[in-house]
Amino acid sequence: MSDLQGRYAQAMMNTFGQPRLALVRGAGAHVWDDAGNEYVDLLGGIAVNALGHGHPALVEAVTRQLQTLGHISNLFLSEPQVELAEKLLELVSTGSTSGSGRVFFTNSGAEANEAAFKVTRRTGRTRIVAAEGSFHGRTMGALALTAKAAYRGPFEPLPGDVTFVPYGDAQALAAAVTDETAAVILEPMQGEAGVLVPPDGYLAEARRITAEHGALLWLDEIQTGMGRAGAWFAAANDPGVAPDLVTVAKGLGGGFPIGACLALGDAATLLEPGNHGTTFGGNPVACAAALAVIGVIEAEGLLERTAVLGQKLRDGLAADPRVTEVRGVGLLIGLTLSASLSAEVAAAAQAAGFIVNNPTPERIRIAPPLVLTDEDANAFLAAWPSILDAAFPGDVS
Template sequence: MTSQQDWTQRYTGAVMNTFGTPKLVLIKGQGARVWDADGKEYVDLLGGIAVNALGHAHPALVGAVTEQLQTLGHISNFFASAPQVELAERLCRMVEPSVGAADTKVFFTNSGAEANEAAFKLTRRTGRTHIVATEGAFHGRTMGALALTSKEAYRAPFEPLPGDVTFVPYGDAEALAAAVTDATAAVIIEPVQGEAGVIIPPADYLAQARHITTAHGALLWLDEIQTGIGRTGTWLAFQNDELCDELPAVPDIVTLAKGLAGGIPIGACVATGAAASLLQPGNHGSTFAGNPIAAAAALAVLDTIEKDGLLENVAAISARLTAGLSADARITEVRAAGLLIGVDLVEGLDSAAVVAAALDAGFIINNPTPSRLRFAPPLVLTEADVDAFLAALPAILDAAEGTVTA
């Protein structure tokens, strides 16, 4: 039995079977590369599903966590810490640069689902209960977040879910306008749908959503858990003028997580204007949220993205990767929002078979649907990493052709 097989056997014997048998047991990483328990090397083109913004073992992240742990690790929310305050100020300025912390507030969480749970509770403080969400949406697996997630396979085993949610087609402003009323508390939208296979709406969609919500006194809530923190080449996707027309006003709520601390668990619910004061003492809480270690990690990620010009790297690497992907006739469409890239495969080519063939060849990618691939690599991905994958791609697709996986 190999080391990989041994660890996998131990995993299946001790860990609940919510994810199935793991594809690999990974032991270490460096930059955009990881190694499994048998020593095989892989280029990581998934980044922990858009989490490892700085890749693996980045010295800035390692240093920040190590230094913070030597002073304060956890203090509870009876107290505040300098990293927590500094991070909140940074996120306020990021979401609303014109007013920053004066009119914008943050509630920290431990994950994206928890950030959406906080936002969901915040919307109830409007005195309204109706939420409009979109088909194809993914907002998390907790009960509240799941109520906003459209996929029937995720929802059905846990119904009844929190109610008063209407789903409308994604990217359809007319359908959105028809669903929002004066009884609507909020509209929740992903600027780009990741779980659905990287679906990019019309450029005026978010601006239309802002007009619609404003007209009815509803909150506009953008789930930037996967698209935020530089993933699309700007700090937040709604600020990317290649993806979105300029909003007439900033969103009322922005939820963040994934890449925010580069792999250290954290999430944030950021609210602007009147929405920033809806949650009051006793309305919500979390024991670990905003702890000094996660906050220090997030500050290190933000500093490094800025200092190392990683937003510019996202644009350059995205262009190189998408051009190479588009060159193969077995790929029928490539949709790119920076380093969140979706690929449609020719009919009959099974995405799970492509993922398996890529893994055999030493590359980690993802198949969110049976006919689509998703790439969400670290923002530190290099030209050499891209070129290695593109050189291997024809053979990967050759190996996958004609294969049907269970």
């Protein structure tokens, strides 16, 4: 344990356990720890660092905005806030929804989901249908929508009237949604469950079911949005989906804390003055950061590159027989191992100079910066067999 890790253990609440590394700097898709070791960051701050570390466009945008206008609260407005809201509505309209709507800015994904949760209450209904395996945040409202019992148990009773159904099962969804349902909340891909991808047409069927019962369709794109899936919103890969609510965060600010709740169509007018608020949400600096991220993704063609590079990584990872399944779209990739050795694989990858994530005992998650180079991708694929060799006992395959 390094000195910095020891200080961490003494000063920080033990909510995360002991972190594996003490990182001190980063550049692009690379990070360095306090012992000088270098790693290729294939987790990207859990799908956050879209532009990697220290991207000059992001640094310049934040610096310029801080020198111009920092925090002002929501008693006032700023141009970056309005411009970003307009841009997000434009981007969501390039998918499968009209883009006619309104935006509420937050500081995180959980807060974006809290805002959307409040929107659903304004329908006059309280019942929510969510999916097994879902993860929507750790605040009390978002936690009520999150399926994992280990997260929920210590804090029950939780708010809301929430029913969980199997993810990807349209029949189960149809059976659970009634004329008393306020909303259905779904992730286009379930990231924390190990990157689970639903069957083709599932989201479109969810739209049909919710429309039939007058319920809102709420898509949590916090991990999948902002280019991660090779499109601005992952739901755009499933034609026929026009959600009422879309929540985004993570990659939106490229590492600067910001989230957003996009309410579309009639849902845009459900929250009224006094219904909700935030002190820091939508501050000029965070909005300037998000505009810079979007600008780089557009200027450098990162949506197309994400789709191509993601396919290359999935194909390469699947080539080893100790990987039984590879899932995902773009640069959100999940794989299943032939044995419950994901912690050992993550440790072996770290020892080889690569950071990956093990969300479940048999699954590995990869969510690198969208600026990951071909050289780094090739290096990881070349090292992958030896990483598995180091993690798997000789009699396990």
